[in-house]
Amino acid sequence: MVRTLRTSRASRALRTSCAARPEYDSAPTGGRKSARRRTGTAVGTVLALIAASAAWVVGAAPSADALPNGLALTPPMGWNSWNKFGCNITEQKVESVADYLVSSGLAASGYAYVDIDDCWMAGSRDAAGRLVPDPVKFPDGISGTAAYVHAKGLKLGIYESAGTKTCAGYPGSLGHEQTDANSFASWGVDLLKYDNCNDDGTSAQRRDTTMRDALANNSSGRAILFSLCEWGVDNVWTWGAGVGNMWRTTGDINDSYGSLLSIFHANVKLAQYAGPGGWNDPDMLEVGNGGMSFTEDRSEFSLWAEMAAPLITGNDLPNSSAATASILGNRDVVAVDQDALGKQGVQVSAAGGLDVLAKPLAGGDVSVALFNENSGAATISTTASAVGLPASSSGYSLDNLWSHVKTTTSGAISATVPGHGTVLFRVSTGSATSTGTTHALVGASSGRCLDAYDNETTPGTKIEIWDCNGGANQKVTLTAAGELRLYGGTQCLDATGAATTAGTKVELWNCNGGTNQQWRPNADGTVTGVQSGLCLDVTGGDQPAGNVNGTQLELWNCNGGANQQWRLS
Template sequence: MPRTTGRRKSPYRRTGTAAGTVLALLVGLAACVLGAAPQAGALPNGLALTPPMGWNSWNKFGCNVTEQKVESVADYLVSSGLAAAGYTYVDIDDCWMAGSRDSGGRLVPDPVKFPDGISGTAAYVHAKGLKLGIYESAGTKTCAGYPGSLGHEQTDANSFASWGVDLLKYDNCNDDGTSAQQRDTTMRDALANNSSGRAILFSLCEWGVDNVWTWGAGVGNMWRTTGDINDSYGSLLSIFHANVKLAQYAGPGGWNDPDMLEVGNGGMSFTEDRSEFSLWAEMAAPLITGNDLPNSTAATASILGNRDVVAVDQDALGKQGVQISSTGGLDVLAKPLANGDVSVALFNENSAAATMSTTASAVGMPASSNGYSLDNLWSHVKTTTSGAISATVPGHGTVLFRVSTGSATSTGTTHTLVGASSGRCVDAFDNGTTPGTKIEIWDCNGGANQKATLTAAGELRLYGGTQCLDATGAATTAGTKVELWTCNGGTNQQWRLNADGTITGVQSGLCLDVTGGDQPAGNVNGTQLELWNCNGGANQQWRLN
């Protein structure tokens, strides 16, 4: 949204009391017992020991936020399993309030948009086991022109607490010329001293001004490091470049915030959406999605619901990934994890695919006589290496590995193959075993006709190894149907499971594709698989389950 500011920089004056020091020590002790100690100087409210996760209304709905939309998101978070994956906060952005305060100087929820008030919406969200966030600005008005909190900090903090608010996103529009740090500190103290004693996570939306990362940890639980994101690859790239440099400032209790996720809003490709989510997780960023969640596609759900990637973001060690190399737009990031593993992101900024490489030692892994296991967190394919970490990464794509000592491989193991565009499994039609049986997608049900064994020869064998996925007639043209056939060692029965999640036929070089799966109607039960020119679409992306 447009930002109207008038500011001057001033030295930061840290405030505190003896009681605050004791509280900080107690919070730190409790956090250590739980396994995640807040960073030195972190806000002593015991919140955000891992990066906050949830949803915010602004990116998709702007000023058209309503109680009904907020509650439908809460419903979806629970029903989809995203709440169980860690998406806890449901955040109402700007435009939720009336145009003026009441006679007592208090903020008033818009009675049309929020007929049950913020307290009623909070009660609904809390009943789902979730938390409610609210928006305000540290100026005379919000960015959309509604009453701001400048000069009303304690009154507003008391209102938020009495309504049951769990998070405050505090913007920076229409200020009085004092520093963002000074105005944020005033609200920090007001939140800490609210009349009900409610703990409220404090999210600073300062767009990276005044080097907020150098003082944010003593004032808020997360702080914006850049201007507003928009739904484009160019915006993703610019924000990544700014945020990736700031790893030293993040940790339990306080996080660099490169802004909300645009995943699922339609302005980026599936590959770019997946890169955004991978990079945000690698940078230990808050995972606050900003799409129309209840109407998410299966492709969007496959990104937001990937618990292995979420686990990288939420790792208890609380380290932001560090860029260990960046040459010609090929970026390697390494993030140490609490169990001794390292998450490695290979991000290709360029438009053409590129082979990217690093080593276990370069990313901080100890020497291992048994080699290293590379667990691809998008395809779930595991391989073993003696130390090299390498992958062909599509343009604008990211390959994300979890690297551990020891060996592991997916070869010889049996899995279902789940399509990203459908959330359905590769399936032999009607449990058929005769040669020529159609290979399709179907709701995953654990049947033998959905279990594929990966062989050293590159075959995908069903039914315990007697029948193979086969390119019909050994054809190599786009549109060739995939069927079941007796395993015979032909190259039309050999497949490569690629680092980007695609599966290509060895004979044809074409991708395993859900026919018409680039459209919602193409992802229904019974849709046949075929070979098609590789294009990065979600209907050509697969994961092992």
């Protein structure tokens, strides 16, 4: 249900939805069990590793004009049913998402809300004028579903519209605000997403204010986060902070790069209106729904975090791929979004579609996003002073929040960014480098570690991916010469036979200083062979079945796929 945005009040009743159309992605893959090593699913591996990353700072104070309900001190995080399932939502699906949020580690990363969108209710109210949950879709009612979600330590969200009907044609809340607010509170609802379909011609601000007051005065006194879904009309950002905890700043998102770009352009200009207790909402994330490339999905997540947007994912979470999990579960990027200072990133420059955004963080660091709107790779540059950092005689540390590679600069902040890609740095004063340090090297498409086969040290040993287990055969040391050494530095990653063609196998070999043993970690998360210029690639990892334990690594033409993306752990 994709609506057409109109500007007149009379036309608003014709809009069909505040949500985006459903899209579909593939089922995840996992490796076979093996007697020789401990195993685990790809998604479980990547999220367990992500959970070991640094946590973020919380505890922001609300801004002076924020809605005084004490909620949304950082941008809300969670899941919404619409983008993937539309009207095909059930109690079982909601509960399976709650299960996954906990088991995957996403709940521990901050994803707290499980939001039911349109189509959850019966077609008419009961004799007392109350909303009735669809007894087929929700046999335990919303209260039963809420109890299940709460037992997982999570929060439940619900949907309604500030009109006579919802966008899908179910009973709306116009004229029933207090009755509905009382129902939501009695059911244990924690968030209300309030749409704008089928209105009576009065302003959205007036109708939303009526529901705001009803929520504040609900019969149980329950605090309910209020999410305004006004599609960016009526300059909602200028009055939203006094009415809701978040407000849509744009039309509906869809699962395409064009939609991402349009929404980014609209939302990035509104930084002055966001802060603790009230946030600009550029709509739900489409990450993992299949309409965008891995690079584009990662850009969306990076930009939403940089803009301090609510991180409400809209994919089929229980069937997420490891690549999708590597995006949604990146705690370092989440930390940017959830930073206690509560600042939305501002656009420092945007010449030629090469965008630089800077977001000040609590403690003095700055998050810098370099976003390439164009289709071809480009170098994007700025400086520490331009993004608001003080002068530093010891230089600045650039922590790449996707590859986790750290470098030091005297003040220039620059990276080659792939088309439609985003490089996200956390910049701080002082020096730091990953050279000489030892880490596991984790593949985004699998959540598995680069691994020397079966702990063998013989030259020619196969280099593969395997469940991360902390073994010496998975500990990679980056050297100043560009080598990737294993086993404490005695043996190197080597392009077999010094070949430079796509498909060349990567193996273990005695370190000899050859250019076929030199590697370059790139800002986009790829690792290229210095001699060949080709990317370190999980063979067949661009296909769902290609990321199992034991899959060989090879050189391949760089293409931006998740099976060519790596991060230090």
